Every structure is written in C-alpha cells, then in structure tokens.
Amino acid sequence: MIEIMFGSLFAMLTSPQTMTLMLIGVLCGLIVGVTPGIGGRLSIALAIPFVFGMEMVSGAVFLLTMHAVNGTSGQISSIMFGVPGDGDDAATTLDGYPMAKRGEAGRALGASVTASGVGGIFGAVVLAVMIPVLEPVVMAFSPAEFFLMAMLGITFIAFLAGGNQIFKGIIVGFFGLALATVGTDPYTATPRFAGDFLFLWDGISLVTAVLAVFAIPEMIALSVRGGSIASVSMEGAKFSYRQLFEGVLEVPKHWWLALRCSVIGAVVGMIPGLGSNTAAWLAYGHAVQTSKNPERFGHGAVEGVMAPEFSSNAREGGSLLPTLFFGIPGSSGMAVLMGAFIILGIQPGPTMMTTQLPLVWTLIWALVVGNLIAVAFLMVIMRWAAVLTFVNGAILVPFIIVLAVIGSYVNEGQWENLIVLAAISVVGYGMLRFNWPRAPFVIGLVLGRISEESLHKALGLWGWQFFFRPLSLVLIALILSTIAFAVYKNLQQSKAVPQLRAAQ
Amino acid sequence: MMPSLTKYSNSIMTVFILAIFVVMLIIASRYPPGARFMPFVLGIPAVLLCLLQLALDARERRLTAKAAGLSDVEQAEEQASRLVGHRVHFDVGDMLLPKTDLDPREQIRRELIAWGYFFGFIAGIILFGFHISVPIFLVLFLRLRAHASWRMTIGLTAVASFVLFFAFENVLRVSLHAGFITERLMDLIGG
Numbered sequence: 175m176i177e178i179m180f181g182s183l184f185a186m187l188t189s190p191q192t193m194t195l196m197l198i199g200v201l202c203g204l205i206v207g208v209t210p211g212i213g214g215r216l217s218i219a220l221a222i223p224f225v226f227g228m229e230m231v232s233g234a235v236f237l238l239t240m241h242a243v244n245g246t247s248g249q250i251s252s253i254m255f256g257v258p259g260d261g262d263d264a265a266t267t268l269d270g271y272p273m274a275k276r277g278e279a280g281r282a283l284g285a286s287v288t289a290s291g292v293g294g295i296f297g298a299v300v301l302a303v304m305i306p307v308l309e310p311v312v313m314a315f316s317p318a319e320f321f322l323m324a325m326l327g328i329t330f331i332a333f334l335a336g337g338n339q340i341f342k343g344i345i346v347g348f349f350g351l352a353l354a355t356v357g358t359d360p361y362t363a364t365p366r367f368a369g370d371f372l373f374l375w376d377g378i379s380l381v382t383a384v385l386a387v388f389a390i391p392e393m394i395a396l397s398v399r400g401g402s403i404a405s406v407s408m409e410g411a412k413f414s415y416r417q418l419f420e421g422v423l424e425v426p427k428h429w430w431l432a433l434r435c436s437v438i439g440a441v442v443g444m445i446p447g448l449g450s451n452t453a454a455w456l457a458y459g460h461a462v463q464t465s466k467n468p469e470r471f472g473h474g475a476v477e478g479v480m481a482p483e484f485s486s487n488a489r490e491g492g493s494l495l496p497t498l499f500f501g502i503p504g505s506s507g508m509a510v511l512m513g514a515f516i517i518l519g520i521q522p523g524p525t526m527m528t529t530q531l532p533l534v535w536t537l538i539w540a541l542v543v544g545n546l547i548a549v550a551f552l553m554v555i556m557r558w559a560a561v562l563t564f565v566n567g568a569i570l571v572p573f574i575i576v577l578a579v580i581g582s583y584v585n586e587g588q589w590e591n592l593i594v595l596a597a598i599s600v601v602g603y604g605m606l607r608f609n610w611p612r613a614p615f616v617i618g619l620v621l622g623r624i625s626e627e628s629l630h631k632a633l634g635l636w637g638w639q640f641f642f643r644p645l646s647l648v649l650i651a652l653i654l655s656t657i658a659f660a661v662y663k664n665l666q667q668s669k670a671v672p673q674l675r676a677a678q
Numbered sequence: 679m680m681p682s683l684t685k686y687s688n689s690i691m692t693v694f695i696l697a698i699f700v701v702m703l704i705i706a707s708r709y710p711p712g713a714r715f716m717p718f719v720l721g722i723p724a725v726l727l728c729l730l731q732l733a734l735d736a737r738e739r740r741l742t743a744k745a746a747g748l749s750d751v752e753q754a755e756e757q758a759s760r761l762v763g764h765r766v767h768f769d770v771g772d773m774l775l776p777k778t779d780l781d782p783r784e785q786i787r788r789e790l791i792a793w794g795y796f797f798g799f800i801a802g803i804i805l806f807g808f809h810i811s812v813p814i815f816l817v818l819f820l821r822l823r824a825h826a827s828w829r830m831t832i833g834l835t836a837v838a839s840f841v842l843f844f845a846f847e848n849v850l851r852v853s854l855h856a857g858f859i860t861e862r863l864m865d866l867i868g869g
Contacts, residue, residue, distance in 0.1 A: 224850070341731045345695055348724040352702055355716050364713035367705060390796065397792040397823060398785065569826060572819035573838055575796065576812055579803065580842065584852045589804055596800050601694075608691040626716045 179302075182535035186543070192232045196540060199239035200547045204555075206240070207247035216392055217244065218510045219384045220574065223581035225518060226381075231536055233518045238537055239544035241511055242490045246290040246548045249483065250556070253282045265454040269471060269478030280414055282479050283556060284421020289432065289483035291549035292425055296436035296484070297443065297491020298541035304444075304495055305527070305534065312499045312524045318632035318640035320501065320523065322649040324351075324621040327502035329656050330445075332614050339611055340660035346605065347614035353378055354622020361630060373590040378598075380513050381585040383619050386598035388510065389578040391606040394599075397571045418553060424476050431461060431477060432484050439485030443492025457485030491541055498526045498534060501621060506613030513620045523624075689735040696728035795819055807857030813839045 186192050206217040218241055225233035253270035266286055273282040315323070328351075332343020356367045357377030368374035425432060435457040442453040461481035462471045471478045496502040501522040503509035512522060526534055582595040605612050632640040640646060699721050706717035795815070802811035816835040820826040826834070846852045856864070 224845075227850075341727050341734065342692075345692075345724055345727050345731060348720050348727070349695060349698070352699070352717065352720045352724065355720070359709075359713040359716075362710050362712040364709050366709060366713055366717065367702065394789065394792045394796065397795075398788040566824060568824035569820065569834075571824070572816050573834075575799065575819075576816065576838070576842065579799065580808065580812075580846060580854070583803075583808075583855060584846060584850070587852070589855045592800050592803060596797060599796070604691050604694060608688065610691055629716070629719070 178532050179535050182532050183539045186536050186539055192235050195232050195236040196239050196544060199236040200243050200544055203240040203243035204247040204548060207244040208250050216388050218514060219388050220577050222381045222514045223584045226585060230518045234515060234520060235540040237511060237514050238540050241507060242294055242541050242544055243548035245486050246287060247552060249286045254279055265458040265482035266479055269475050272474035276474060280417025281421040284418040285424040285476050286479045286483045287549055287552050288422045288425045289480035290487045291545045292432055293436050293439055293484035293487035294545035295542050297440050297488035298538045300440035301491040301494055302538050308499055309527050312527050317628040318643055319645050321625050321628040321632055322646055323500055323502055324625040326649050326653050327617055328614050329653050333656050333660050343611045343614045346610055347618040350615040350618020351622045354619050373588050379585050379591055382582040382591045382595050383598055384510055384513055384616055385578045385582050386595045387602035387612050387615055390599035391603040393571045393574050394603055395606055396567045435481045435484035436488035439488030440492035443489035444495050453485040453489040454482035457481040498522050503617055509613055509616040688738055689732060692728055692731045692735055699724045805857050805859045807860045808854040
C-alpha cells in the first residue's frame with residue numbers, strides 16, 4: 175500500500191504532461207470559479223472534449239483539479255463585493271463582506287483562500303483514510319447490489335434536490351436511464367429507439383447529453399436574464415499583501431476549527447446529494463454554536479469566513495468516495511466528472527479498489543497538490559482575478575455555446591450529434607425553466623448501461639430472488655424509506671399552511 | 679424560479695416527459711423480449727410516477743391559488759412556514775422585496791430570440807460548416823445581444839476563432855464539419 179501511495183505521487187510529480195495539465199486545470203478552475211455564470215459542472219462538461227483521447231491518468235488529473243479548485247476562487251466576489259457566486263459562497267459573504275467594508279478585505283481573502291486549500295487537502299486525507307475501511311464493503315457488493323445502488327443514488331439525489339421534488343427527480347433519473355437504452359441492445363443486438371439512424375446505434379453520446387442538459391440551458395437562461403454585477407463598487411477590492419498574509423496566519427491559529435469543519439465537509443460529501451451548500455452552512459452554524467463570542471458572527475468574524483470554506487472544499491474529497499467506489503456520484507458536478515472518467519476509460523466500482531488503486535492514489539495526490547498550487551496561485555493573482563467578477567455574462571454566452579457545440583461534434587466527429595444536442599437542450603431547458611432537478615438525469619444516463627448489465631447479470635445468477643438477498647433488502651429499504659420520508663415531509667409542510675392562515 | 683406562463687404551466691414538463699415514456703413503451707413493445715426488458719422496467723414505473731406527479735401538480739396549483747391574495751412578503755412567509763413546519767414572520771416592515779422576475783411575455787420574447795440564435799447557429803454549422811458559422815454567430819451575438827462595441831466584437835471574434843480552430847485542428851487534429859452547402863460549392867469551384 176505504502177509503495178502504491180508514494181509511487182503514485184512520484185509518478186505524478188515527475189510526469190511533465192500530468193503536471194502541465196494540472197497547472198492548466200488549476201488555472202482554468204480558478205478562472206471559472208471567479209467568473210459569474212459558469213458553474214463547476216459546466217466547466218467540466220466543456221472540458222470533456224479536450225480530454226477526449228488523452229491518456230487516462232493525465233485527463234483524470236486535469237478534470238479533477240479543475241473541479242476541485244473551483245470553489246477556492248468563488249469567494250472573491252462574496253468577500254469583496256458581497257455578491258456570492260454560489261450557495262456555499264453565501265455563507266462566506268455573511269462575515270467576509272463586513273470585513274471588506276471595514277477595510278480588511280485582504281485578511282478575509284487570505285483566511286478564506288487558505289481555509290479552502292486546507293479543507294481540500296483534508297478532504298483528500300479523509301478519502302485516503304477511508305480506502306482500507308471501505309474495501310470489504312465494496313468487495314461484498316454483487317451485480318444485484320450495483321443495480322439497486324444506482325436506483326438508490328437517483329432516489330437520494332432526487333430527494334436532496336428538494337424534498338417536494340422527489341418524484342420529479344426520480345422521473346428525471348428514469349429519463350436518463352431510458353435515454354441510455356437508445357442504441358444496440360447488448361443481449362439481442364436489436365437497435366433500440368435508433369430506427370434507421372446509424373449514428374444512434376452506438377447510443378446517445380454522453381458528452382452531447384451532458385452539454386445539452388447543463389451548458390446550453392444555462393447559457394440560454396443567462397442570455398434571457400442578461401446583466402452582470404458591474405454596478406457594484408470596486409471600493410471593497412482594495413487590499414494590501416500584508417493583510418493577505420495576516421489572513422493566511424489565521425488558519426493555523428484556528429487549527430481546531432479547521433479540523434472540525436473539514437470533518438463536517440468530508441462526511442457531508444460522502445452522502446450523495448448533500449450539496450456544498452449544506453456543508454458550508456452546517457460548518458458555519460457549528461462555528462457560531464461553538465464560539466465563545468457568537469455575537470461577532472455576521473459582523474465580520476474571521477471564523478465565519480473560514481468555517482464554510484474548510485467544509486465546502488473538504489466535501490470534494492468526501493464525495494469522490496461514493497463516486498469512485500460505488501459509482502454513485504456525490505453531486506451533479508461529480509456526476510459530470512464521473513461521466514468524463516467513463517469516457518476516459520475509468521470504470522468506477524470495485525475495480526478501483528483492486529486493479530485501479532494506483533489511479534485512486536494519483537487522484538488523491540492531485541487533490542492535495544492541486545489545492546496547494548491553487549492557494550499559492552491565488553495569493554499572487556488575487557487582485558487581478560477580482561476583475562473577472564465584472565465580466566458581463568452576455569459576453570460569455572456565445573463563447574460557451576460555441577465551445578459546447580464544438581465539444582458535442584468532436585466527441586464522435588458526427589454532425590448528427592448537433593441535432594441531438596439541440597433536441598436534448600430543449601428538454602434540459604424545460605427542466606431548468608420549470609424547476610425540475612437535472613442532476614438525476616446525468617446520473618441515470620451515466621449509470622444506464624451499467625445498471626442494465628447489472629440487472630441482467632443479477633437475474634441470470636439468482637432470478638427474481640436477487641431482490642431478497644440481505645444487502646439488496648437493505649438497499650430496497652433505504653430507497654423506500656427515502657421516498658416515504660419525502661412524502662411525510664410534504665404532508666407536514668402542507669399542514670403548516672392552514673395553521674399559518676388561522677394564525678393570520 | 680422563472681415566472682409561470684399559464685395556470686397549468688407547472689404540468690407542462692410532466693405531460694411532456696409522460697408522453698416520451700408512453701411513446702417509448704409503445705415502440706419497445708415491438709422489440710423481442712430481451713430487448714424490451716429494460717425499457718419496460720423503466721418505462722412502466724416512470725409512467726406511474728408521471729401520473730402521480732400530475733396529481734401533485736394539481737395539488738400545488740390549489741395551494742398557489744390559496745396564496746394568490748397575499749402580498750409578496752406574505753407569500754414568502756407562507757412558503758417559509760411550509761418549509762419549516764411552523765409559522766414564520768419576516769420583519770421587513772414596509773420594505774418591498776426586489777422584483778427579479780421578468781414579465782412573462784418579455785420572458786418568452788427573450789427566450790425565442792435566444793433559441794433562434796442557437797438553432798440558427800446549429801443549422802448554419804450543418805449547412806455552411808464551423809469555419810463560416812462560428813465567426814458569424816459570434817459577431818451577431820456579441821454585437822446585437824451583448825451590445826459590445828464593434829472594436830470588442832471584431833477583436834474577440836478574431837481571437838476566439840483563431841484559438842478555437844488552431845486548438846482543435848492543429849493541436850487536437852480534429853477535422854471540423856465543412857458544411858453541406860460549402861462542400862458542394864467547393865466541389866463546384868474545384869470541378
């Protein structure tokens with residue numbers, strides 16, 4: 175184990191190609207993080223065409239570092255201008271912006287960026303520690319359990335997308351699974367839902383579907399919404415490097431808080447569907463509750479800036495756990511990342527514990543090294559990175575659309591994919607427009623083929639009896655209880671309305 | 679969340695996906711048993727879930743109608759109360775909540791324009807190829823939609839087109855679609 179662990183680090187650090195790609199990944203991730211309108215999953219979706227045909231390890235390192243450092247630069251606009259780029263950045267805004275207003279923007283940024291980096295590294299450590307613990311659990315899973323795990327993943331993500339949206343989420347997940355059945359059936363060689371269109375016989379391109387569900391609808395929505403945050407004053411952007419360094423030193427001073435909040439983040443990450451939002455707010459709440467002076471929070475407490483950052487970045491390492499070993503993405507970003515891994519030839523599941531362990535360690539080291547590079551990079555370019563916050567969203571739209579369309583085409587080199595892209599984009603926009611969760615769709619699509627194979631294998635091995643295997647029964651119980659809890663929660667919510675009206 | 683178009687707009691997506699699953703089941707029923715197994719395993723529960731969702735949509739409409747007479751702040755309080763399970767009061771006094779939603783007609787107009795650009799771009803690529811369509815799309819969008827200056831539009835389009843074509847054709851060695859009309863014209867000129 176020790177040999178694999180350090181062998182992977184040595185191989186990564188001595189590979190000029192991997193290190194160059196990691197640097198590019200870090201830079202792209204930081205730029206995407208600070209630019210309004212482009213989320214982490216969108217950036218991964220847009221980067222997939224560039225890694226197509228790339229060597230597996232280098233491509234995976236590039237994508238993972240790009241995804242992992244995304245949140246590190248996201249808090250710049252929250253602290254400097256009080257404009258959170260994302261949900262988890264909102265927690266940082268509560269204390270970061272008051273600090274900037276009283277002339278401590280540099281201290282807040284130094285603390286938050288370092289906290290983010292430390293959190294990211296801690297998440298990777300948790301992932302590393304969990305490998306030997308999880309090994310017997312993962313190896314105990316059979317094809318039957320993998321099919322049910324896919325169902326559980328969809329149910330979980332659907333539930334956590336919003337308790338009242340559980341059925342919408344499951345329907346969308348089934349839609350993704352159904353779309354994965356397009357193409358030649360692996361058992362009878364019958365072309366399903368492909369008609370005479372030969373390009374569909376290999377199935378719907380995952381890259382095209384991901385771009386269609388995330389990239390195009392987001393860009394259409396951004397184009398419809400328009401605007402930027404350019405009206406915000408640049409006053410808060412003034413800070414000195416001395417302040418930045420003071421902020422960095424706040425992290426070792428609060429090492430105990432760092433440890434506790436990172437654990438919260440990593441654990442939240444391991445539970446599929448609990449977003450970085452939850453991780454950040456849980457850590458913020460914990461910091462307030464355990465503080466000797468909770469009244470300082472909300473008025474510029476440096477702990478309030480660090481706590482969400484420790485947690486939301488530690489979550490990345492935690493969420494790699496279900497993604498890599500169970501094939502259940504921990505978040506929509508991880509779902510897109512998992513799709514990209516599959517395109518690169520990485521098959522999540524038990525083999526990650528056996529034949530692919532060196533790759534797992536490379537990914538863990540990539541998280542550590544990537545975060546270190548990101549923090550160092552940001553310390554230098556912070557002042558200039560802030561300017562990106564002022565980019566007008568409408569100017570970004572055509573470039574991202576062009577990238578998405580080219581990405582969809584180069585994936586298989588077929589112009590027909592552009593029509594598929596346009597068609598699925600309409601469905602994707604419908605989901606966005608009518609507030610349907612989109613993450614379960616990607617998970618369904620990514621897991622579609624694996625689920626079908628697992629189901630066939632399970633039926634071949636045990637017949638319908640596979641539903642009554644002990645582990646299967648546990649998973650079925652989890653699926654049913656998740657749905658039952660969502661229904662119960664909805665009923666409780668609707669009961670609150672008459673009570674409210676009576677009180678009025 | 680974007681503004682509602684009609685009373686039944688919350689069911690549009692449900693009906694649309696229900697229709698897709700029904701068509702899927704009809705088509706799958708003609709396949710051999712092995713091939714139709716998975717579409718049936720997914721399609722039948724999905725249809726049932728869509729029907730359940732339609733019922734939930736109707737219930738949501740009823741609840742929304744009940745809240746129609748309330749002000750924005752009261753509606754927000756009611757939503758928050760439903761979420762937390764007890765009464766919530768927002769102490770905002772006379773402050774008006776900022777209105778971020780667009781007028782539904784304006785919303786649809788903007789959406790149609792945005793989709794027009796996108797579909798036009800896709801059609802342009804298929805017919806005229808990437809080399810012609812990408813610069814034209816960028817110029818039109820930047821100038822007419824993003825209201826960028828001519829200098830910025832031309833500069834960004836030139837740099838982006840050069841970088842993209844160089845990256846894909848020279849570095850990644852990907853040959854981009856030339857477009858059916860462009861190919862035909864090139865053949866005519868060449869021939």
